[in-house]
Amino acid sequence: MARPASLIAPNHAASHPLTDDPRYTAAEIPPNVLVHLTELAASRGIACDDWFAGLGLDRRQLSDPTLRISYRQASMVVRRALQAIGEPDLGLSVGRGETLGSFGLLGLAMMTARTFGEAMGVGIENHKVSGSLLDVTFEEVNERQVALVAWPRFSDAALLPFLCEELFASSLAIARQLLGASFNPARLELSYPQPAHRQAYADLFKCEVQFGMPLNRVLVDVQWLGQELPGHNPLTARQALALCTQQRPSGGSVHQEIVAAVERLLRGQLRQPPKLHDVARTLNLSERSLRRKLAESGRIFREIHDRVRAERALQLLQGGNLSVAEIGGEVGFSDPREFRRAFKRWTGMAPQEARRAAT
Template identity: 65%
Template structure:
């Protein structure tokens, strides 16, 4: 390897790990659904998946245990090894579009028995973590006529973002068609990363306009679909299934829940540069109570705010559609120089260097 190639590799490695690793990435709290889909697909292709689990403290056989939980770090490593082993560029699309409502287990039952498509969508988004989602997901009202499911990378990890978005949104569409019929088609798809070499696979999968280098990762649908009644509606079964879903979600401690709530609120209002007092008021807490509950989780507000801003900055730099000054405004900075100084404090490098170094 030449010195120039070595320096480029090291710079990219630095950029990819610019934010200090989040300790939550090592908490074993994620159901292994995505890993099961990957290994089953590999089995059908005649590819041995056992080596993907080497050195991670879990085995291929164990992921079929419904009580097993893996950490984000373990799941990320297994997916990275699977991508290297199978060398299928559109692997996420292939996995996602073959998933069914049954792949969602209890959550699938809750969605099937919902009153209408809107309630099914709300149930899916509210409980997505019990299905092993490796992205954070939320509902967004675009305007009076369009709604969307929006996703962003967890812990600022953008290396696997294409695969994770492909799997998530292809499965969303497949399940939506199972719920309301094959005629439902997105208005458009948006992805923050550049168009891959296999971009035509996206058009074939989603059958709509696909935008790369966008500000968000999301699937946009016509709001009229929300009131579409579902043929399997059963209020009793729906309530029972949702209660069991909520019971699984309560495995997270209250302190972790408050951190997630603060992160979500900050992420949705970065441009407004919300202060601790405003966040506490929105969460119906006193400033003192919010500080205390964050401290119980070993976190402080400024650290959370900086991490969310750094993750969003890296995502927008990777998308490549906005100038550094525009990204600063998106993150609540009125002065580009102030944003550059903050970004260097967060990551150890200027934003221009990070943009050139990102994969």
């Protein structure tokens, strides 16, 4: 079996003039699209473990609700999926199978909105929570129509058809779930050339479809915006929207994928924490390369390790079921006194103080 590529080294198939952009490797995207792709592959009997080779990920991690991936990682998996599955309308197949439940808290916030227009606004404002690989905006086209407009984050012509198909097909599936099967958009406009499977678009969207247009957008008649939704619940809507807001990328310091990969490894081995060289070997990097990549992200290994241990220790202290000594053991300390000293260095308080503060 071929040795996986380096975790961060660019693959020639994914080379890109904007790969120096920190957004390209920022680990802030929920892996929803990859979840749907792997589920579809499983239904086709297609193995997909190799899709994650060299990316610091594996398929099993997709079930972790806290997992966040970078555009680089997501786009590489999508490329490999397109090649492995070989279906030209793969994006349509993935998108039309999605439901409000696929979008978690965002789906709940949309379902409990007062009107379809409010649900549409919630979805657009929080589209990054759904794991979208395109940026989405809203525009008023004229007095009779509004549009959901999709913008690529990076100029990636090979992936744009899949990304647009998945986004607009899933948006259509959600709209029909909210409004009923009678909903159809007014028109779908796409910037890429007409594909061989154009008829699949017409069959699904049941509206005029135009290719080679200036924008990627779906137009909707304004009459739909005011339609009240049967699932409206003001309290649930506010609660779900508040949780969505908390999950949105903060816009602060970029959380690079190399940092996220190190954190995942450390979280999985807190009782017997690996050394820097162990982590580097697992990520198919030299120790020197790992140090350099962390430094480029403004981080050092010890600081990441301490923060991961501190977060887990605080969770266990707040749970209240384990003694301080047992919690120390859970995060890699055989000596309770060493754990107490370390915890105070991390948080500025003793473990018992943190436990009392949580009650």
